[in-house]
Amino acid sequence: MSALVQFRDLNVSYGALKALTGVSGEVLPGATGLLGPNGAGKTTLLKTLLGFLVPDSGQMRAFDLDPGTAPLDVRRRIGYMPENDCHVAGMTAAAFVAYAGELSGLPRDEAVSRAHEVLYYVGLGESRYRPVDTYSTGMKQRAKLAQALVHDPDLLLLDEPTNGLDPQGREEMLELIRDVAQKRGISLVLCSHLLRDVERVCERVIVFDRGRVAAAGTIAELTGPRRAVFEVRVKGDLAAFTAALAAEGGECSAADDGLRVLLPEGAGAERILRAARAAAVQVRRLKAAGETLEDVFLRALGAGA
Amino acid sequence: MPIYDQRYRRYEARNPLRELRFWPITREALKLVVARRAFLLLLVAAWIQFVARTIQVYVVTRFPDAGRVLPVDGRLFGEFLSGQLGFALLVSVFGGAGLIANDLRTGAILVYLSRPLTRVDYILGKLAALMSLNLFVTLAPALMLWIVAVSLAPEQFASLKLMWLPLAIVLHSLVISLAMGLMALAVSSLSKSARVAGLAFAGLFIGLEIARGVLRGMFRTPETGLISLQGNLHALGNALFGIQHRFFNQPWPLAALALVVMAALCLWVLRARVRAVEVVQ
Known part of the structure; x- marks a missing residue:
């Protein structure tokens, strides 16, 4: 083309x-x-x-x-x-x-x-x-x-x-x-x-x-499976969970129904579970999702900052 | 039916760009200006002097003694065009002030400049529209008057001695129309409001004339008239038609030079203002 x-x-x-x-x-x-x-x-x-x-x-x-x-x-x-x-x-x-x-x-x-x-x-x-x-x-x-x-x-x-x-x-x-x-x-x-x-x-x-x-x-390329994305809802100390997740190399942001967690490429859901155990929170929902254009946009802007 | 289901036809033909790319701009500008009834009345009123001068020519050809009070010769056309200058001003104010100002206000300037048009095409299109209107109140009645004069007194006006008259009429009308048109457009490009631009142009035209009067009173030299657009146009007309004038008597080559400088200044303003991107330094 x-x-x-x-x-x-x-x-x-x-x-x-x-x-x-x-x-x-x-x-x-x-x-x-x-x-x-x-x-x-x-x-x-x-x-x-x-x-x-x-x-x-x-x-x-x-x-x-x-x-x-x-x-x-x-x-x-x-x-x-x-x-x-x-x-x-x-x-x-x-x-x-x-x-x-x-x-x-x-x-x-x-x-x-x-x-x-x-x-x-x-x-x-x-x-x-x-x-x-x-x-x-x-x-x-x-x-x-x-x-x-x-x-x-x-x-x-x-x-x-x-x-x-x-x-x-x-x-x-x-x-x-x-x-x-x-x-x-x-x-x-x-x-x-x-x-x-x-x-x-x-x-x-x-x-x-x-x-x-x-x-x-x-x-499709930009939002493809470059990073693992999960939609998570937890019960318990949210701040502690966020900190534990950061220690696992994850980032999270607020989503409509809970949290949107981005993990490094190749990482799996076990990191979220480890972070939940470390923070003593209960995982109520865990669902794999794709990276949206917004994630790419924010990542691109973040990289340039 | 949803809007996106409606037909859209691809257009395969790509004609070569037209030679006179400015022509649609001129045509549409004229249509928009002439659509105003008040402006049409102004154009009609601009022919009143023609009627009066026609009567003058008729009376003098019938009663030659009247020629002592109202002489009918080459100077008649110079005085006629000088008299039409007021209408050229009104036409430029009401017809020309909005030509660029409105495009700047409504963002239409981008519609023009994102097309296969240059800035020169755009300015030429607008200038041709304004010049056409000005020529309608200067060249058209003056030439008509000459035709009337030739028909009523062929022995006088069709003589070889006065064969330069039509050329002088055309030349002076073109200079008036071009000078007024360029100045009106330059002022129009400096504002986004047609009203403000119109007032500014009228103020500039009259203000320069007042300044000429003041400077003349102070220095008592004819060259002070060089700062006035009206003064320079009169001086050029006086030279073309052989009129001795008490006030507008600056040397015509200097008046012509002053008009060239004014035109260059207007073109510089237009070049700076007519652009698709406002450059903020």
């Missing part, structure tokens, strides 16, 4: 502030998540890809083109949904999306026809003749997605697409994005600080932390 985007030893800065420091990675066809806390460098990577920022050093290629020297050829194959509001004041959604299509190089007739189709697709068909200024936050997010999709890009860049949405709106947006990636065959990069969003949509993830790539790979 050839990469759509590749970046090697990329350094990007805003004046004196270094935003990306020697990052390397690639975006393969399918859905890729860029994960990291605010200010980690996710949006900077997208802006470099769009040719808005020129790297201080390193190399970036998109569709075998250099965004720095051929930004127009790269941008015509990309659909970008920015994090913040974006619409043209006074325009209806239908006019706005058609306009966006035309700006991407579609002929006028085709842009108008596709604008209507895409607006129906994102669920704004009935309100497409309303000015975007009057839309709710959720509707504006959908209009933003529509303008990014109208020219049928090869790669969709979604920057925090669920920002400001209520739980139902968030579910619908994620469902829509998943549909774009899985059924419509459009590759996408989902940039988010929300693990759940990335887990729901993406097959691969690149974790950013303070301008560096902290971890990268498929979600």
Whole structure:
């Protein structure tokens, strides 16, 4: 599978502030998540890809083109949904999306026809003749997605697409994005600080932390059986149990129903039982579990600290 | 039906990018501006002077003695365009102030710059829209007036002696439209509010003219007029149409140079402000 985007030893800065420091990675066809806390460098990577920022050093290629020297050829194959509001004041959604299509190089007739189709697709068909200024936050997010999709890009860049949405709106947006990636065959990069969003949509993830790539790979690889994870509920002195577990090389964190215990690779449940005996607590529940993306995320951030 | 079950059609055709990439920007900007009824009224009102001057030309051709009070010659067009400068200001304030400011406010700037467009395409698109509006209140009525004058008094206006008139009209109208357009866009790019940008542009235009008056009173030299956009446009028009003016009498090469410097300054501001990324140092 050839990469759509590749970046090697990329350094990007805003004046004196270094935003990306020697990052390397690639975006393969399918859905890729860029994960990291605010200010980690996710949006900077997208802006470099769009040719808005020129790297201080390193190399970036998109569709075998250099965004720095051929930004127009790269941008015509990309659909970008920015994090913040974006619409043209006074325009209806239908006019706005058609306009966006035309700006991407579609002929006028085709842009108008596709604008209507895409607006129906994102669920704004009935309100497409309303000015975007009057839309709710959720509707504006959908209009933003529509303008990014109208020219049928090869790669969709979604920057925090669920920002400001209520739980139902968030579910619908994620469902829509998943549909774009899985059924419509459009590759996408989902940039988010929300693990759940990335887990729901993406097959691969690149974790950013303070301008560096902290971890990268498929979600299955990253959350695979690298460390043994158990869900445990105990009765007794929790602090003593935690200390005993730490002596066994384990870490634990609070979970919905008890504790989530992570043991070193290859370790088994006997360490938990040993720790329970040492702390004189009663084990009420012990269940093997998998490492979640959150564990990977926290581990990656912890390693970089 | 769930939204994700609805049809999405892939679009295989990839046409080469159009030559005039700025054209959709110009067209849509014009559509949005002209959609306002008040602005349409302003455009109509800008033709009142044309009607008045047409009557003047008609009266003088019918009653030649009236020409002593209301002379009809090449200077008529220079004075006409000078009179239209006020409308060009209003058109630039109400039509141009929001062109970039609104895009900065609504984030639309990213919609443009994430497309296969350069910053030059974007600025050119907006400038072409504003220049078209300005030309509608300067070039169009002035040329119409010349056509009317040629039809009513061909022996006077169609003579070889006045054949330079259409060229002077086109040149002066273009200079007015370009200068006003660039300055309005530069001011528009400095604010996220169309209202603030409009007030700032009007304030700058009028303020520079007041400063010119004050400096002239202090130093009593015509070169003080070089700081005023209006003064320089008048001076250039006076030179083109052979008008001797008491106030706007700075040397025209200097006025032209001052306009070039103002245009360069506006382009510098636009280059700094129209960008997809705000650089925080």
